[in-house]
Amino acid sequence: MSDEAPSPSPKLDSVIPYARQCIDETDIQAVVSALRSDYVTQGPRIVAFEDGLREATGARYAVAVSSGTAALHLSCLGLDLRESHFGVLPAITFASTANCLRHSGSDVAFCDVDPRSGLATVDAFRTAIESFVGPQELGALLPVSFSGAVPDLEAIARLAAEKGAYVIEDAAHSMAATYRTSDGSTSRSASCSHSDAAILSFHPVKHVCAGEGGAVLTNDETLARRLRRLRSHGIEKGEAWTYNQIELGYHYRLTELQAALGASQLEKLDGFVDRRRVLAARYAAAFEQEPFRSRIRMSNRDEGSSWHLFVIHFADEGERRAAYDFLHARNIRAQVHYMPVYRHDYYRKVGHASLPGAEAFYRTCLSLPLYPKLEDEQQDRVIAALEAFLERREQ
Ligand SMILES: Cc1ncc(COP(=O)(O)O)c(C=O)c1O
Structure with missing residues (x-):
């Protein structure tokens, strides 16, 4: 028998990450069954995942894509943001929220955040709009939920309407969060009650993990149809074998394996x-x-x-x-x-x-x-x- 002190329980000294996925046996079985099915991409699990996302957010349309970053990029393209525009976003966010504007050719203006909450107020958006120097026109406001808390989307949407701009809500941090509106009711983040499009991320540190993945939510049918086209090269299927590339799109599709994992996670x-x-x-x-x-x-x-x-x-x-x-x-x-x-x-x-x-x-x-x-x-x-x-x- 050894007289050495017993090693401490792994729980006492194992690495505690700041975030990690929560995957159980039902998730694993969902992915296995996707692997055994006829489709490993472009099949029914994508549709089921999108249905689940519509239900979880309350938005009318969900378009699943390969990452939250792809979702942001497609939102900008789908709303026709281009070189002649600039967009405003809070300085405290992940780089993607700014990069999507650059990917679409638009310029970027950062607005300040409340040092207590990390959220941008409507006044901060207004200040950034008014102090922007450049020939571009305002194209979109991109309010970001930080840490799970949602900014005052209602006021920000009002400002956007006054300025003739779109609202793209970055809800990568705030799936399932709610916020109060001026009539005393509550709205769900990513429901698009106060935005033209909202995006989610399914990176493992987020609320729902799909390995990688993202989605655009919207209540606008025309935009949803365009986003579906843009995530698949800009191509629309025709009769029999025919297909037609209508515009320049991307390959931003999610696989059935990711959709199976995402849908299984949504249940939890x-x-x-x-x-x-x-x-x-x-x-x-x-x-x-x-x-x-x-x-x-x-x-x-x-x-x-x-x-x-x-x-x-x-x-x-x-x-x-x-x-x-x-x-x-x-x-x-x-x-x-x-x-x-x-x-x-x-x-x-x-x-x-x-x-x-x-x-x-x-x-x-x-x-x-x-x-x-x-x-x-x-x-x-x-x-x-x-x-x-x-x-x-x-x-
Ligand atoms: C606020 C915010 N927006 C966008 C993204 C991009 O999401 P993804 O990593 O899925 O591309 C992230 C991811 O970290 C994020 O935190």
Whole structure:
């Protein structure tokens, strides 16, 4: 018999990522059955997945594509954004939200965000529109849901209507989230109640995983038909073997394997979001106590959020970096969402102005592990590590 101390339980020291997919046996069986079927692409599972997406969002049409980025690109093309346009989006988002405009030839204007929530207000959109210098006309506003919370889409849609622009809602973070409208009712993110198109992502860190994948939602039948054509080279099928390329499209299709996984995951969406809400409430309850209360701030908590991320803020950049390293050394992978997009070299070359709310948000934010499979004791490990960090810094 060895007298060595027993090795700690894997749960106590295994790596805790900031996010990960939640795949079970029914998902695996769904993919296996797609593999055994007659179609591995362009078959009935895509249609079933799109039906599920319509039901989950409340939008009339869903067009599944190969990624959230492809969904953004096709939305811009489908709405005819081009070189003569510019689009406005918040500086705190993933690069794709800006890139889709560049892919369609349009120029990009960044608007500031509220440093507490990371969301852009309607006033921030207005300021960005009014301070844009360039010959291009406003083509679209691209409000982004951050961390699972939805911006004031109703007010942003009103501004877009006043300016004659489209609204493309980036709902990659906010599947199943709701937001309040001025009449006191609630709307679902990606329902397109206040947008011309909305996009979702099915990357593994998101609410629903398809390996990779995305979708455009819309209530506009003509746009939906065009998006279907654009995702498949711009081609429309004709009689018998004939087909005709009407316009220049892309190959942005999803496979049946991805659609099978996505559809199976959709069945569990409510459970996933419920678990994210429980975990978010557990973090919040802990952080309302000392030593957290006076040392970290939680991003504004929105009742309708579907909690893609749980973001906290430290006193300054140095403290955030030290916390990141401290957690990392203990196998806890926190993450930073996001560096303002205009700071990337590609956008820096164009010379976008720095925005104070986005800078303040970026300097101090840290996203803590949050995903349905995160167990209570793993979350407790994250909380205990943060507590140890704060106590050590105090000495
Ligand atoms: C806000 C936002 N928009 C768009 C995307 C792009 O989605 P995808 O990775 O599926 O292309 C992401 C993905 O990280 C995102 O977070």
